[in-house]
Amino acid sequence: MSTPDTDAGVDRALAYPEPPASPLYRRRTLNRPLREEEQRRNRELLLLALRRPRATAA
Known part of the structure; x- marks a missing residue:
């Protein structure tokens, strides 16, 4: 039986690959190029x- 103090150093999310x-699973479509207005908006x-300025965590 495991207890919290024995599992302290074990990360269960990485226990298995x-x-x-x-x-x-694969992409069925190619990415379309961005239109001029989309490029401008992203820029x-x-x-x-x-x-x-970046927000700092309190």
Whole structure:
């Protein structure tokens, strides 16, 4: 029987390796290129995010 003090150093999420992806899982479509207005919007959002100071955790 395990107790909290004996399991303190064990990370259960990493106890077993992740199984391989199924060969049935794959992308069915190619990514389309971004339109000019989408590129412009992304650029504006990036510049806005870079100007703002990061929020610090309390």
